Every structure is written in C-alpha cells, then in structure tokens.
Amino acid sequence: MTGRLAWVMDKLNGTVVRAFLIVVGLFWLVPTIGLLISSLRAPEDMSASGWWTVFGEPSQLTFDSYRKLLENGDITGSLVNTVLITVPATILVVVIGALAGYAFAWMEFPGRDWWFLGVVGLLVVPVQVALIPIAELFGKIGLFGNILGVILFHVGFGLPFAVFLLRNFFAEIPRELLEAARLDGAGELRLFARVVMPLGGPAIASLGIFQFLWVWNDMLVALVFTNADSQPITVALQTQVRQFGNNIDVLAPGAFISMVIPLAVFFAFQRQFVSGVMAGAVK
Numbered sequence: 001m002t003g004r005l006a007w008v009m010d011k012l013n014g015t016v017v018r019a020f021l022i023v024v025g026l027f028w029l030v031p032t033i034g035l036l037i038s039s040l041r042a043p044e045d046m047s048a049s050g051w052w053t054v055f056g057e058p059s060q061l062t063f064d065s066y067r068k069l070l071e072n073g074d075i076t077g078s079l080v081n082t083v084l085i086t087v088p089a090t091i092l093v094v095v096i097g098a099l100a101g102y103a104f105a106w107m108e109f110p111g112r113d114w115w116f117l118g119v120v121g122l123l124v125v126p127v128q129v130a131l132i133p134i135a136e137l138f139g140k141i142g143l144f145g146n147i148l149g150v151i152l153f154h155v156g157f158g159l160p161f162a163v164f165l166l167r168n169f170f171a172e173i174p175r176e177l178l179e180a181a182r183l184d185g186a187g188e189l190r191l192f193a194r195v196v197m198p199l200g201g202p203a204i205a206s207l208g209i210f211q212f213l214w215v216w217n218d219m220l221v222a223l224v225f226t227n228a229d230s231q232p233i234t235v236a237l238q239t240q241v242r243q244f245g246n247n248i249d250v251l252a253p254g255a256f257i258s259m260v261i262p263l264a265v266f267f268a269f270q271r272q273f274v275s276g277v278m279a280g281a282v283k
Contacts, residue, residue, distance in 0.1 A: 039253040078236030089154040097162025105170035122160040169203035
C-alpha cells in the first residue's frame with residue numbers, strides 16, 4: 001500500500017511540474033503571440049482596442065500590414081542586409097573557432113597554454129570599449145559603413161567564446177580515438193574533418209545558434225558601423241520609429257518577422273544548444 005501511494009505521489013508531482021512548466025512557457029510566449037496578432041490587425045483596430053479582442057472579433061485579422069511591409073523598400077532591404085551579415089559572421093566564427101579549438105586541444109606548439117589564456121581573457125572585453133577605435137580603423141581602410149565591416153567586427157568578438165567553447169569540448173574526445181586514426185595514416189586536416197567535427201556536432205551546433213542569435217538581434221554594432229544602405233532590420237525598425245511614430249502597420253509585422261526567425265532557429269536546435277554549452281563549459 002505504501003509503495004502504491006508513493007507511485008501515485010510521484011505521478012502527481014510529475015504532472016504538477018509539467019503543468020507549471022507549460023503555464024510558464026505560455027506566459028513567456030504571450031508577447032510573441034500579442035505581436036503576431038497585432039501584425040494581423042488594421043491600424044485603426046489597434047488604436048481602438050487591445051490585441052486580445054481579436055478572439056471575440058476574428059474579422060479584424062488581415063494581411064494588409066504584411067502587404068505594406070513588402071512594399072516598404074527600407075524594411076525589405078534591411079532584412080536582406082541582416083541575412084548578408086548574419087550568415088557569413090556565423091559561418092566564419094564556427095569554422096575558424098573549430099580549427100583554433102582543435103589546435104589548442106590537440107596540437108603542440110610553443111606557448112599554447114599562454115595563447116589560450118589570452119583568448120580566455122578576451123572574453124571579458126566589452127564590445128563598447130572597441131567601438132570607437134575600430135570605427136576609426138575601419139574609416140581609414142574603407143570598411144566603415146558597409147556590411148563587410150560589421151561582419152568582421154562580429155567575427156572578431158565572436159571568436160574568443162567560440163575557441164573557448166570548442167577547445168573544451170574537443171579536449172574531452174578520447175586520446176585513444178585520435179591516436180588510432182593517426183595510426184591509420186590520417187593527417188591533422190583529415191583527422192579534424194573525419195573524427196573531430198562529427199564528434200563535436202553538439203558543440204558546433206550550439207555555437208552556431210548562439211552566434212546567429214547574437215548577430216541577428218544586434219543593434220549597437222550595426223547602429224555604429226552601418227549606413228542607410230547597409231543597415232540591418234534592427235536599425236531599420238528603430239529608424240522607422242523615429243521618423244514615422246504612427247506607422248504601426250509596418251513596425252508590427254517587421255518586428256514579428258525579425259523576432260520569429262531567431263526563435264524558430266533556437267527552438268529547432270535547442271537540444272544541441274543546451275548539450276553543447278554544458279559539455280563545452282564543464283570539463
């Protein structure tokens with residue numbers, strides 16, 4: 001009888017915990033749902049009532065705001081710029097970080113530990129400290145105000161964390177596995193591509209997600225280093241707010257598109273993100 005009671009209590013506790021987590025998740029999604037519904041309402045409806053009234057009057061829903069958004073060249077162009085900035089910045093950080101992480105984990109070279117300590121030290125350098133010096137440097141070499149300069153800035157500040165994360169993850173790979181591959185004639189590049197990269201999939205995926213989210217949602221760096229032709233979606237939306245304070249019919253769908261893409265990426269790869277960060281940060 002006591003064992004059956006304990007089993008019932010365990011089941012009840014599990015149900016309560018799951019219900020609590022579902023409620024928390026729904027509350028966390030309320031702003032996203034509200035923004036989605038607002039983007040599907042006419043401006044006059046948004047001025048007259050809150051977004052939740054749509055559940056009683058579903059006829060308010062319309063795609064006119066998204067049609068206007070597609071006709072707004074500033075928003076659509078900035079969305080393309082965001083992709084052109086985010087994708088290369090993410091790929092470069094992942095590739096260079098993986099190569100450097102493997103070198104620090106398994107290759108012998110003079111001052112390896114000191115170099116890695118220097119990389120770890122760069123993690124504490126705030127982005128704000130480098131804005132003015134790098135802006136002056138980019139101005140002298142012709143990179144200020146274009147997409148390439150923003151990409152290089154994000155790559156430079158993304159690499160310390162990438163090297164730290166992947167080095168710690170790669171260091172957990174059994175040495176015997178690497179030695180067996182070397183005995184079979186594998187060189188360093190082949191060993192890296194055929195053994196280390198497949199085993200490091202969770203850490204590499206988590207790094208890619210983290211870098212993608214950081215670059216996509218960035219506004220400070222883009223605000224400093226871009227101009228009207230190269231600005232991403234975050235800066236374009238901020239400009240729209242400043243210039244046209246009442247164009248909510250463009251801002252709402254633009255903000256939702258800007259938010260839903262990184263959300264979809266995170267939810268699609270959240271398992272790899274969590275497992276990779278935990279495995280790389282704790283040895």
